[in-house]
Amino acid sequence: MKNWDGFSAILHERLAASARANEREDCTVIALSIAAGLPYDVAHGMLEREGRKAGDGVQFHFAMAHMTALGTKTLCGYKVTPRSCGPKGRTVTQVLRDFPNGRLICCTKDHAFAVIDGTKHDYATGTRDRVRALYLFERA
Numbered sequence: 159m160k161n162w163d164g165f166s167a168i169l170h171e172r173l174a175a176s177a178r179a180n181e182r183e184d185c186t187v188i189a190l191s192i193a194a195g196l197p198y199d200v201a202h203g204m205l206e207r208e209g210r211k212a213g214d215g216v217q218f219h220f221a222m223a224h225m226t227a228l229g230t231k232t233l234c235g236y237k238v239t240p241r242s243c244g245p246k247g248r249t250v251t252q253v254l255r256d257f258p259n260g261r262l263i264c265c266t267k268d269h270a271f272a273v274i275d276g277t278k279h280d281y282a283t284g285t286r287d288r289v290r291a292l293y294l295f296e297r298a
């Protein structure tokens with residue numbers, strides 16, 4: 159069972175509407191759901207089609223690489239652009255400061271979360287964790 163404390167209202171809304179809300183290793187599903195404005199179950203299905211198995215985590219860049227190889231130019235009406243985090247990555251605090259507007263998926267070494275307009279929508283990541291990959295979602 160997920161600990162609902164610390165969940166943002168949007169994160170709680172996405173999970174509460176799903177029968178799969180207590181699935182483990184689903185941070186990429188949650189991040190995609192929030193960043194692209196999709197219901198959790200739709201995001202779950204999209205990543206499942208890209209090779210994710212229920213209960214197993216998947217790194218967002220693998221799913222994006224697979225979609226790009228298939229010729230996908232946009233994702234749910236968004237152009238998804240990887241942004242550099244530098245050789246050492248950025249802290250979550252730096253990401254929130256540097257991207258006060260827009261929609262992002264941020265990936266640490268073993269976690270993914272969404273940021274919308276400078277607000278982190280997550281339950282697990284501390285502000286000093288290093289973001290190693292960053293994906294900007296812009297309306298296509």
